[in-house]
Structure formats: structure tokens, C-alpha cells
Amino acid sequence: MSNIYRSNILKSQKRAYSEGTVLLEDDIWYFFEIDAEEESELDFYLHQELRLYRDDEWITGVLLEDGILATPYEKFRIENGDRILIKKSILFSLENLMEEISDDAFNQFITTLNNLNYSIYDCIFCHNHLVFLENQKIKQGVNFITFDNGDEICAVQHHFTYYKKQRDRFEFTLSTGKRIVIENIVK
Incomplete structure (x- = not known):
């Protein structure tokens, strides 16, 4: 079994992502997780894997400063109210x-x-x-x-x-x- 195989198993696990929406307030991006009662600053997830729901599909990339999602091919600006998935980490x-x-x-x-x-x-x-x-x-x-x-x-x-x-x-x-x-x- 290769590391790629193990990695694919881990990526396909249930609850591998936190789902929520984003809001820009006073030049600060916030993430509101669906299952949580509190928001967190989106900057906490900088340089981590994130999925953005746009035009009926999930776009996977890495979160950069100023609400930018970078994919290997292009960059997307996150907008108020966008649905996102943030990759959870394993202990x-x-x-x-x-x-x-x-x-x-x-x-x-x-x-x-x-x-x-x-x-x-x-x-x-x-x-x-x-x-x-x-x-x-x-x-x-x-x-x-x-x-x-x-x-x-x-x-x-x-x-x-x-x-x-x-x-x-x-x-x-x-x-x-x-x-x-x-x-x-x-x-």
C-alpha cells in the first residue's frame, strides 16, 4: 500500500471538512461553521486546503491572504456568503x-x-x-x-x-x- 493510497483513504473519510459560510466585516474575513455556535477568523486557516462552492461545483485550492483561493490553474476571490469547506487536520x-x-x-x-x-x-x-x-x-x-x-x-x-x-x-x-x-x- 503506497502513501498515496493511504492519503486517498484519509481524504475520503466522513467529516474530513468543516462546512460553513464566510462573512467580511471590518476588513476581517470570518468563517461560520454550520455545526458550531461561534465564528472564527478565516486567517486562522491561511495556507490550508479549502473548497469553495461556486457555480454548482466545489473548487479545491489553498487559502491565501485577503480571501483568495489559489488553485493550480487560477485564483478566486471569496465573496460574502460563499459556502466553503475547510480541511480538518488529524491530531x-x-x-x-x-x-x-x-x-x-x-x-x-x-x-x-x-x-x-x-x-x-x-x-x-x-x-x-x-x-x-x-x-x-x-x-x-x-x-x-x-x-x-x-x-x-x-x-x-x-x-x-x-x-x-x-x-x-x-x-x-x-x-x-x-x-x-x-x-x-x-x-
């Missing part, structure tokens, strides 16, 4: 963890998470114990990850042993009491 500790696990473990983890109606972007907490074991020959421990999809909470324990074999065991526990355990061993 840094979870992103590092996903890079450490094998392709099979990554695929099984994401598939199970999605089947439980969670997205990688629903992560609200991740303790990645692997980063503390970087220079050790035998890596063994547990990572703790919490997801919130707006309806339920899912706690994941990732038990790992990396020595002669790479063993990943994910225990998913939902707030409803449902539990699922998956295991992946790579020789």
Missing part, C-alpha cells in the same frame, strides 16, 4: 501512529472505525506511546485513542508488540457497550 499524535503501523493494520483499523460510523477526523484524544520507544529494540505497550462522532463515543486501545513480529491489537469500545477486537500480525 498530530494519531497521524504519527498511523504512519507507524503496517499497511494491513492501517486498513483494518480504518475499515473497522468506518463500519462503526466513525471517521479518523472524529478523534478528540490520542496518546501514542510508540513515540517514547523510538530507540528501543523491543517496542511494546498500549496507545489510547478516543473518537466522538457527535452521537456516541468510541474508546480504542491499541496494544502493540514490535520485535521479531509486528503485532497490533485494536479493542474498540463504544459508549453503547458494543465491543469489537481486531488483531493483525506481520512476520
